[in-house]
Amino acid sequence: MAPQTFRIVAMVMNSKGTEGCRRCVVIVTSLVMVGLGTVACDAGGDSSDATRGVTPIAKATSVRSSTPTPSADVPKLVKVSATPAPGTKQDALFLEAKKVYETYLEQTLLFEQEGGGKPLPEGLKKTVSGPWGEVLEEYYARVKKRGHHVTHQSAGFGNITLSRIKAEPGYLITLRSCAxxxxxxxxxKSGEKVSRGNLRQIIMSMARENGSLVIVAASSRGVDKCVG
Known part of the structure; x- marks a missing residue:
């Protein structure tokens, strides 16, 4: 399915509140998800997106929960640990942003297993806001309508890498990842396989709202190989 592009014009708050509002233009690939999201197309051309990753540069570890194996009917929470690229400045802000991103990936995968819906679950809602939050709301409403979901048996991640890039004015930090x-x-709905996930390259920008760091703008696309 050919990706579509949307231009979203948004007001993004910086850490100083409304006085620090800046006008930012966010280019978002249609139906990009997770997480860092996932976009997959079935034979009929429908996309099954989810949050997928950003730029690769180091190896990332995907750590699964040590809890007992859930039944096939119960969505499982897969714990995520992204590996910072060599040379990445790991100050307090980066580590906070890294945690937000990891939680974002965990929650999007959980929601993908549940088949999406509206509104966003609280766990996911806490990690996003602004234009990106609106994109996810629309995407997961479509996921629910399509009736596709990620099987619990296949839920998990391969390598996840994370690097820091220059943030545009109005954002506290911008990260690039490959998931x-x-x-x-x-x-x-009948249990028939319609598509598979892919390698996602993601760029996300974060701002602070009500004291919490959240993803307010992002782009995510499926790639054969992550670059940059």
Whole structure:
């Protein structure tokens, strides 16, 4: 399915509140998700997106929960640990942003297993706001309508890498990541396989709202190989 592009004009708050509002233009690829999201197309051209990753530069570790193996009918929470690229400045802000991104990936995968819906679950809602939050709201409403979900058995991540790039005015920090979601299997309501996940390259910008760091702008696309 050919990706579409949307231009979203948004007011993004910086850490000083409304007085620090800056006009930012965010280019978002249609139906990009997770996480860092995942976009997958079935035979009919429908996309099954999810949050997928940003730029690769180091190896990332995907750590699964040590809790007992859940039944096949119960969505499982897969804990995520992204590996910073060599040379990345890991100050307090970066580490805080890294945690937000990891939580974002965990929650989007959980929601993908549940088949999406509206509104966003609280766990995911806490990690996003602004234009990106609106994109996710629209995307997961479509996911629910399509009736596709990621199987619990295939839920997990390969390597996830994370690097820091120059932030545009109005954002506190911008990260680039690559998330391997190729093991994801999407099925329809009858349980028939319709598509698989892919390798996602993601760029996300964050701002502080009500004291919390959240993802307010992002782009995510499926790639054969992450670069940059």
């Amino acid at each position: 391997d979601q190729r093991q994801w299997v999407f099925v329809d």
